[in-house]
Amino acid sequence: MSGVISGILMGFTSILDPLTIGLLIAGVIIGLFAGATPGISGTMIVAILLPLTFKLDSIPAFVMLTAVYAVAVFSGSITAVLFRTPGAPEAAATTFDGYTMAKKGFPHKALGYAMFSSFLGGTLGAIALLLIAPQLARFALKFGPAETFALILMALAMISSLDVKNQTKAILMGIFGLFLAMIGMDYMTGVERYTFGVPILSAGLHFIPVLLGLFAVSEALRMIQEDPEVKQKIEKIKTTLPTWEEFKRLIPTYIRAFPLGLFIGILPGVGATTASLVAYSTEVRSSKTPEKFGTGIPQGIAAPECANNAAAMGALVILLALGIPGSATTAVMLGGLILHGLRPGPLLFTLYPKFAYAIMVAALIANILIIIMSPAFIRFFSNVVFRIPRGMLGTLIILFCVVGSFAMRNNMFDVWAVLLFGLVGYVLERYGYPLAPIVIGLVLGSLAETEFRRTLITQGGFMGFFSSPISTGLILVSIFVFVYPFIKSAIASRRGLKVGSGKE
Amino acid sequence: MMELLAKKFDMCRSRGDTIVALAILISSFYFLYLTFQLPIPKQGSTLDVGPRAFPMILLMGMIVLSAVIIVQNIKAKRICELTETPHPRNFWIGVAFLFLYAYLLDIVGFVVLTPIATYLFMYAIGVRSKKILIGGTLILWLVLTVTFPMLMEVQLPRGVWIFREISYFFY
Amino acid sequence: MSKKVSTKSLILVGAVLALVVLAGFTGCVGEQKPAEQAPEAPQIPKPANHPNYPERPITFIVNYGAGGGTDRFARAMAAPMEKILGQKIVVVNIPGGAGSIGEDYLLKQPADGYYVLAMGSDFPINLVTGRNPNDLDDYYPLARVQYDTGTIMINAKDSRFSNLDEFLEYAKKNKVVIAGTGAGGFDEVMVTKFAKAAGIKYEYVTYDKAGKMHAALVGGHIDAMFEEFGPPMSLIESGDVKPIVVFAEKRVEGFEDVPTALEYGWDITQGRWRGFLLKAGVPEDIAQYLEQVAYAAYQTPEYKEFEKNSYLHLREGWLGHEDFTKLIKKEIQDYAEILKELGYIEEPQETV
Structure with a gap:
């Protein structure tokens, strides 16, 4: 333990120079901008910044990249809350309740919940990273394909309790989302499915154009139907942190979401987006009032936001402790580390303790800076955006979604996908088909x-x-979770209780 | 189970709802047909269920559930009140513009096409103020061009012929 | 009126601020003005008919995602090449379809020498399977730069086997699970060749991400994996993973106790390679110039160090245009046979 404490002290001292601190803060600012811009992901920013860091020492360079990485996971939720436009894929689940809460007139509260939960998840994640990274990573390796499948199955099973008002439609949309994931080349056999011989289709549907289309473009299409020269109603957003009472009510949520997020983050190739969606599903299932999800309740924001920041730290756990990249961004960072002549892995803490602890301390500070620096950013951001007339704002959102979707893979197919799913989302929602299950399924x-x-x-x-x-x-558990809502309603109707009364 | 659900939620009948479910039903059948055409690789593990199994199960699920929704809708007694506002005519023009934008992107290129499309799109959805039209177009174009091709080095479509030459000026 | 003006200026401030934050870095941190370093860089005579080439940034198309082996290769070569060319190189990732989408994208660009595709061993396979619908004649193979060395690796703490002999003995009686990345690609061909030559019972399982495969091996969920030395190096160093057989002409430095396949009488020496392609029709002088530039970059200490760090230095990678073309032609023939044997191209692939 004393080794850890001296390591932490070493980490602090090694980032205590003006250049490193400056780069850390710059990293946070870049992360805030990048995360809030649809189409610019943490992965892209890290890839763009990497060559610029070759002139730097490895510590300041990777302190900055770590800050970008940690903060971009949070700031996607800003646009998700304000415009239902997830600026980063990790914020997908935040749109479900965050945007509805903002629409009810509490954008400041929604942003406050998102910010606080991100801060909490990220900070706790960074502390776990500092204290028990190697043990955590080793433990996660026990998770094989069967366990991962079972975990995913459980999250999928919860779709049946997601929209109690219309289970049939929710499950149909969930399966539709799952089916969308089948398009493109089958990883296991290399067979191309439903590509109609078009080469660009073999890459499959990317999650981001579908997400931006379903949520952002469809909402923008609705936005522009109203008087396009009027400005938005909400103005001057002052982020409000949850009160002590509100926080106390969220503690059980955090107790579920944080370890889940951290753990999913450690599993290689799973990622923060999955973590946030699984945490959301788990929260729905654990809730006594699952029907309230999607109507703008704090738990619906807290669970995914806490989980995705924790997962981002989890991906750092396995990167630093075993040298295995758990996500796309950490894969790019690993490449950069190798170009810097460093090789993360089980020996990193013995060979380069200064570097390892500097990165982990930087991750901790970056997550703390979320709560310090983002209120100003949010104020600035909302000040700018809410002065834009509605017609122009809608156009701006659509164009950012189109260009941003292209930017993910430089593939024109994604441009078609975002527009097509914009219309699909618009039509589906008009007739009461929920969109959240599609995203979870995909x-x-x-x-x-x-x-x-x-x-x-x-x-x-x-x-x-x-x-x-x-x-x-x-x-x-998944089987039980899936069937439970049906059993419950079957029992209810057999007993001849007042069916549907408390449900709608 | 169908009746159970219909009773439970006191369904109302909505034509749009049925059309959506019908569209899903028909396309599911079409994709199911395509699934049977998928090749099964000779090599690969004998334990694997192959590329067909998952889509097949999912499509069957979609067929059953969309059929349930259609039946529910037909059986429902009361007709849903239409609460949605009708689409303004310009809305569909705007949507058409968006698809035209995607289509022309490869030909005209991002730099030239974007300001034209922005202007026309905003006009189509009913913006008439010259200030918003011209100022908005310029600002959007500037922000997008600076962010994506210039800063993030995204190789947005350059178009052909002279449009390609123009794009080299920016990125 | 004044309010409107302030609206716009605010938006502009926002855009400019974002620009400054990012672009400021390019200036103060990077300072990678290619012109500054030009004197150190080797001088290569400019193409005869295009003395001004390159007049604008060159695009490196990478047909895999950011962070992968090909992406690292492209970025490691881009840095020294930028200095020699005196122009910026933009790396663009176009992933999907086992690399075929990026391969197809190159042909949609003009043959002006400003688009270079960084790709690897899956290219001839994609041509054979038809996943890339084009023909080798549509491309101009510029050079092969890396020649990696494949191995079969096992979990070093496995109690059942700790070297190739024990592995073979076990695998002749029991079925083993050997993993690789990609289906019907290079890894599967290598695993199949190895398993057939060794006469073992096995199942091949694919992983979409190499990192996931490494985790599965350390976690004991698979018995062995086909992998090159570089990616799991930290796990080799820590004693989690160990190679048991190497597919090379002779034993490799640092792993002198690991036998080659040749020693067991199995003629398997191919490795995964990475190189550059141009679109056919690029002016001959530009193509030759680019080849020289790439060779000069390949020789820089900077690049050599990257190869050493990634364990890519074990075998000589460079092959010029002519030899590289011959190699690809030969591999296309080989793969056509192997993939037919494996059942991947028995009948013309119908895509749905």
Whole structure:
């Protein structure tokens, strides 16, 4: 333990020089801007900044990149709350309740919840990173394909309790989302599915154009129908942190979302977006009032925002402790580290303790800076954006979504996808088909399929799913979770209770 | 179960709802047909369920559920009140413009097409103030051009012929 | 009126601020003005008919995502090449379809020498399977730069086997799971060749991300993986993962105790390579100039250090235009046979 404390002190001292601190703060600012811009992801920014860091020492360079990485995960929620436009994919789940809360007239509260939860998830995640990274990483390795599949299955099963008002539609949309994930090349066999011989389709539907289309473009299409020369109603947003009472009510949420987020972040190739959606689903399931989700309740913002920042730290855990990139951004960072002549891995803490602790301390400070620096950014941002007349704002959102979707993969197909799904989202929502399950299905779909099939191959068949107590337990819980709402309503109707009275 | 659900939520009948479900139903059948055409690779693990299994299950699920929704809608007694405002004519023109934008992007290129499309789009959705039209177009164009191709080095479509030459001036 | 003006100025301030924050870095941190470093860089005579080439930034198309091996290769080569060319190189990632989308994208660009595709061993495979619908003649193979060395690696703490002999003995009686990245790609071909030559019982499983595969091996969820030395190096150093057989002509430095496949009588020596392609029709003088520039960059200490850090220095990578073209032609023939054997191209692939 004393080794850790001296390590932390070493980390603090090694970033205590004007250049490093300046770069850390600059990293936070860049992260805020990048995260709030649809189409500019943390991955892109880190890739763009990397070559510029070669003149620097490795510590200041990666302190800055870590700050960008940590903050960009949060700031996507700003646009998600204000315009239903997730500025970063990790904020997808924040639109579900954040935007509805803002629409009810509490954007400052919604942003406050998002900011505080991100801060909490990120800071706790960074502390876990500092204290027990190697142990955590080793523990996560025990999670094989069967366990990952079971975890994803559980999140998917919760779709049935997501929109109690119309379960059939919610489940249909969830399956629709899962099906969208099937388009493109099948990872396991290389077979191209539903590509109609068009090469660009073999890359499959990217999650970001679909997400931006369904939520942002469809909302912008609605926005421009109103008088386009009028400015938005909400102005001058002063972020309000949750009060002590509100915080106390959220503690159970944090107790669920934080470890879940951190753990999913550590699993390689799963990522913060998945973490936030799984945390959201878990929260719905654990709630006594699942029907309130999607109507703008604090738990619906707190769970995904806490989980995604924790997951971002989780990805750093496995990167630093084992040298395995858990997400796209950490993969780019790993490449940069190698170009700097460093090789993260189990020996990093022995060979380059100064570097390792500097990065971890920087991650901690960056997450704390979220709560210090973002109110000013949000004020500035809303001041600018809410002076824009509605017609122009709608145009701006649509254009950013179109160009941003292109930017993800430099693929014209994504431009078509964002527009098409803009219309699809618009039509579906008009007729009461919920959009959230599509996003959950699409994000988890390919993961569910590949992990399922990987389990079959590596564990020698279907029995593989029940070879470990973790996966067996999770699968049984998923089945129960999926069927439970139906059983509940069946029992209710058989008893002839006042059906539907408390439900709508 | 269908009746149970219909009773439980006191469904109302909505034509748009049915049309959406019908569209999903029909396209699910079409994709199911395509799924049966998918090749099954000879190599690969014998334990794998192959590329067809997952989509097939999902499509069948979609067929059943969309059918349930259609039946619910037909059986429902009362007709939904239409609360939505009708679309202004200009809205659909705007949507058409967006798709035209995507289509022309590869030909005219980002730099030239964007300001034209922005101006026309804003006009189409009903902006008439010259200040917003011209100022807005310029600002949007500037912000997008600076952010994406210049700062983020995104290679947005350059278009062909002279448009390509123009784009080299910016990125 | 005045309010409107302030609206616009505010927006402008926002845009400018974002610009300053980012671009400020380019200036103060980077200071990578290519012209400054030009004197140190080797001088290569400009193309005869295009003395001003390159007049504007050159685009490196990477047909895989950011952070992968090909992406790192392109960015590591871009840095010294920028200095020699005196022009910026923009790296653009166009991932998807096992690299075929980026390969197709190159052909949609003009053949003016401003678009260079950084790609790897999956290119000939994509041509054979038809995933890339174009023909080799549509491309101008510029040079092969990296020649990586593949191995079969196992979990170093595995109690069942700790070297190739024990692995073979185990795998002849029990089925083993060997992982690789990509289906029907280079890794699967190598694993199949190895397993057939060794006569073992196996299942091949693919991982979309190499990191995930490493985690699965350390976590004990798979028995072995096909991988190059570089990516899991930190896990090799820490004693989590170890190579048991190397696919090279001779044993490699630093791993002298790991036998080659040749020693067991299996003729498997190919490695994953990475190189550059141009679109066919690029003026001959520009193509030759680019080849010389790439060679000069390949020789810089900067790049050599990157190769050493990534364990790519084990075998000589460079092949010029002519040899590289021959290599690709030969590989296309080889893969056509192997993939037919594997059942991937038995009948013309129908895409739905």
